[in-house]
Each structure stands twice: as C-alpha cells, then as structure tokens.
Amino acid sequence: MRLLVADDTRDLNRALTALLERSGYEVVSAFDGQEAVDRVLGESFDGIILDIMMPRKDGLSALRELRERGIETPVLLLTAKSQVDDRVRGLDAGADDYLPKPFALKELLARVRAMTKRRADSGPSELRFGDIRLDLGSSELSAENSVRLSVKELELLRLLMMNADRPLGPAFILGQVWGEDGQTGPDVLELYLSYLRSKLDSVASDVRIEGSDEEGWCLRSRPALGPDPDKA
C-alpha cells in the first residue's frame, strides 16, 4: 500500500514516514500543499495524510482541489488545532477522517488502517443468483449468453440480487437506484423492471422478477423442472 505524507515539519514528516514504513507501507513525502497535489496527480496512492497548516497551499485547499479533480483517495487530516470548526471544515472539504495533534502513533496507524480498508473492501466484484452472473465491473449479465447493462439497469439488478431473500418496495428501490431527488416519475421502475426481464430472457436465464408495488419486488429462480405450479 502506498501512502502520501504531507507535513511541512520535517522532523514529524520523517518520523511518520519511518513509522509507516516499519508497518509495511510504501511512503512518499511532501512538504507543502502544492507538492502534495502534484504528487497525487502524478502517481496513485491508497491513502493520503495531510497536515492542515502548510506553506504554498494549506491542507484544506489541497484537499478541496483533489476532490474537485475527482480524486477519491481516502484522506486523513492532521492539525495542531483541535477546534470543532476545523474538524467540520475538514470533513466538509472531503476528508475521510481527522486527527488532532498531538496524537498517539498507534491511533494514527489504526486510523490509516481503517481508512484504507474501507477503500479495499468496496464489495464483491461479481454477484450470482440462480443461473445468472452479474459482473459489476463490466456491467455484464450472463447465463447462457451475455448482454451489457446500462448504469441504472446494473444498479437495479445489483440491488435485487443482494436482497433476493426479501421483497423490496418501490419507494426503497427508487431511493437507492435513482436517488432522493424525486425527479423520476412512477413509471420508471416499471420500465426498468421490464428492461431487466427482457435481458434475463435474452441470456436464457430462468430467473424471474416477481411481485408487485404493494408486495414489493424480488428475484425468483425457477429452474424448468416442469409446469410452473403458480401459473396452472
């Protein structure tokens, strides 16, 4: 794992670097905010430790700039002040965690571990249910054949597959997949369930989407053992 340690106090920077390297991390040092930004944009890191008070560009500015540029790398902010306002500003600027100085070294290590673990553990890359396989990285749905799903189709099917043991109500599904902005009409769920049904059929899967808006929706696996008893 690669970490960037950005702190203008050379002694502290050197000490942190040594500590982290002893714990098995690969560490790159930066001594001001601009250098920190340049390093992050030039290479890839699994975690960033940023001091707030730095010359040329302070930690909060550097953090805001990185987030604006779409850098999602987890960031732990360090500061000599332990004021609530700084903590709030830091978290709002996009920090994942905050540690006021002076801090215990073992607490720093624990927070770095937690921060980098959250990133690595972002969930399985592939889901299975019945005879289907859903590759979350490539949006590929496969059984006998394969098709590629659109973003919303993928999120909807992923939600149904991860909750296959219980019916999901439309309000919950709309909130999870389409967000809370309420810009979507009520027909969008019906349409997307129809899309998924046609795609499940096209890959020759026996997985069905069953239920209703009242009861909720869920996946069912119906292997072709004989006539469907529910449809008799």
Add this chain to the structure above:
Amino acid sequence: MTEATMPEPPADDAIFGGRLPALRDALAQLLASIESIRHELRETRGEDPVEHCLGRIKTAGSLREKCLRKGVEPTAEAAFRHITDIVGVRVVCAFLDDVYLVRDRIAALPGMVIEEETDYIRHVKPNGYRSYHMVVSLDGGPRAEVQLRTISMDTWAALEHQIKYKRDLKGDLELITSELKRCADELASTDLSMQTIRNMISAGEEAQQ
C-alpha cells in the same frame, strides 16, 4: 422502404455445374416471396417491419474459397451438397420481435421447406454474433440460406466480417475480439430496450382503444 436488391449475378464457372440459371431463378422467387410478405404486413399492420432485404449468389471465387476452408472438394457435386449459402438472402428488421415475425411468415409460405434453422439470437456465438439462420427450399428448388437480423446485428456483423477477412490486421487481436464482443452485447441490450419501449407504447395504445 427499399425494394429487395440483387447484384449482378456472378460469371459462370465450372463450380456451378451448369446450375447458375436455376440459382438465379431460386433467388428471384425467394425475393419475390419476401416482397409479398412485406406487402401483406404493410396492408394488415400498417407498416413494413423489414428495413432492407438483400439477395446474392456466391461468386465462384468465394465458393471455391469456402470449399477450401471447409475441406470440401471443389466440385459442383460436393459444393452443392455441403455449402448451404450459395444462394443467400439477408433480411434486416428494425425491431427484434419483427425478426421472429418475418421468420414465421417465411416458414408459412406455400411450398416452403425449411431444411434447417439455427437461432443464434437465443444461442449467441462465442464471438458475439447474433442472427437467425434458415436453410430453405422453395417449391423443391435449390436451397438458399436466409439470414434474419436486426439493424444493430447487421452493423456489427459487417464490422466483424471486415476484421475476419482482413489479412494484415494490425493491433492486438485479443483486445479487438473482446471489444467486439462487448459491443455485440451492448447492441443486443439496446435492441431489447427498444423492443421493450415499443411494447410499452403498443400496450398503451391498446388500453386506450
């Protein structure tokens, strides 16, 4: 709506074993039958589901090359026994369901015999190829291969064909084939979505009547 087209028939060659006129007649008849299906559907449904229909007779060179590729003796006897697409017709539709609709209409033509058919839409080829193939014979004439597909499938197949037959292909072949497969699966998904939207529109119209 475009009329069916048939390019200039190939020059005669020993490999046709004197059957070239019969092949031309068979192709013309088949195309005429498909035209009548399109006409009937236009009358009864108000629209022609076929985007375009092309027919052709394989050139002698192409036929010989296919014999070589399939390990078939380059004689008229062997070629006609083992190669099914000497007469070929391709029917392209805008919507997926229409591919099956036209398939059913072709199967129902009087005098039509289906020797074999394969659904590469339900059973997609590993490279991503999708189409519906029928080897047919009309009124006991020479067999012809009919390929039915959507516009998306046709676009994809045209590109795949270029790549398959290009000898000096530059670039990473593995990357190209995997990317082509991805495109095939994305196009298929779009075909399905558009069919679903069309079904939704029809259901809405029916409900209003």
